[in-house]
Amino acid sequence: MLAAITIGLFAGVFSTGFYKGMADMRVESGIKTEVSHIQIHETDYTLNNEIKLFMPKTNEMVDNINTFPGVEGASRRIKAECFFKTAHGTRGVKIIGVEPDREKKVTDIYEFITEGDYLDGDHRIPRILVGQSLGDKLKLKIGSKIPVDLVDIHGNFSSRLYKVGGFFKTTNTGFDERNVFVTFDDLKKQLDLPDDAAHEIAIYLNKNTELDTTYHKIEKAYPNLDVQTWRDISKELALVNDSMDEYMYIFVIIIMLALCFGIINTMLMVVMERTKELGMLMAIGMHRIRVFFMIILESVFLSLSGGIMGIAIGYAVIRYFEKTPIKLTIFQGFEQYGYASEVYTNLPFSTLISMAVLVFVLGIISAIYPAWKAIRLNASDAIRTD
């Protein structure tokens, strides 16, 4: 039983740390790679991403926002829906025009370049950055020329040739297949946007804890624009973040319930096996209340020794995998949903303390029924039990 409790608690601690790490990484990578902490749009832009709803004088805005305390960087973006036409198929993707230098302070796409270069330098044929998985599906190579078709702000059809300058591979395959990147100026030109106009300003903060404060400051500075945090922009990320604690509680409750039934079963066996001994103790003058607490104490020692051992081993393993990632490359499906294939575990120490307290409490609760059974024994009958 001691081994079962140890293994159970270890599994509980490890799984909780694993899923917490996975969820944290999803949120962190979602912010860092996809949405940033805060975004500013023209009012109503986010309803249907209408390209005519752009913000004017955005360069000045970005310079101003960069002076806000807690802001790591801000970058302008132009966004449009486009068609990708290649010899191996046609795809509808989102084309994002970014300012490479500013964007590097806001997103980490440049760190995920698997082949070719980020959008640096001037080129006669504008460069396009394509997701690795999209490139593989369309059999693209570095230097492949792709005509990109879209509708400009006047409602006219516009087609422009881009050359694949690089491939990127983030932890979210879905994101890689739905988004391509070009430079801010190239897309502005194709959409025929006015100078200094942009659809989006993305802001990355030093710390997520400064989100609310900075958000309110920016919202106050630009009352006529739509300022949103990552929680508003990506409901999925917010759900992952918020639901993880609930999942953890459910998970811990399941483990604790299993533990509880395990202890009840073991302690009932203890009472059954020691019926004679319990009968003798009551016969010679041990009070029933003492017998009751003896069983409770035994259960607490059993659960605490196994529990603490399991928690300690679980904690040690979690600490190890905080620095050494668990590779899940064989489960490619994770990346389709935006989860990294390398997971660093994470579990706050306070959760471990809560678990230890829960084990202690469960040790007591689980022993109540066996202890009650013990004190219901008739001493004279119990003594003669075989």
Added chain:
Amino acid sequence: MPVMQSEPINNLKNNKIMNILETKNLHKIYDESTVPVHAVNGIDLTIKKGEFTAIVGPSGSGKTTLLNMIGGLDKPTQGEILVNGVKINDLSPRKLTDFRLKNIGFVFQAYNLIPVLTAKENVEFIMHLQGRPKQERDQRTINLLKAVGLGERIDARPNKLSGGQQQRVAVSRAIASKPQFVLADEPTANLDSKSTENLLEMMEQLNREEEITFIFSTHDQRVVKKARRVITVDDGKIVSDETKNP
């Protein structure tokens, strides 16, 4: 066999009541709602301090039930049990437990020692329940174990002791609490002849020299032979009560 030379075991030294146990019209009926079984059927019994008494009778005669009631483990359906003048069948379960702890020693057929405790700890345990100081517990435990010939085995666990040795530890435990009397239910049933003889000799010596009152329930003729009083029970009634001449 060395006999303990410590303080007198029983605490009736200055007590004027010589009848330490008395039962009046004792009845025990099992399964009253279905088929009533009269396990004990109107037993009147008096035990004096220092007696060495055997209650004998065939299986199902009611001797164990009688012993359980005398020991406060079972409640009589009717009648009274007076131990040292205290009517124990009127005591609440809590008070009865306390009463057993202070006044009655038990020796069981299957020894019933706590397997994880040593011989010394098993004997000491009951004094611990009584709340006696450690020094007194230690001293008395060692004296008792020496008295029953187990001075060299005080740290042995029950599984390292023979049946006879385990029963000696059980006897030491029974008298460690300085009870009014010791109830021994078939104490020799699991022992070979030699062990039985040694055990009986030891108990007889404790009885003679320390005035410890022993009441046995037994089938064993060797016990009957040693007993100075033999009460025969059948169908829940006393059919004979013989006291042997010293």
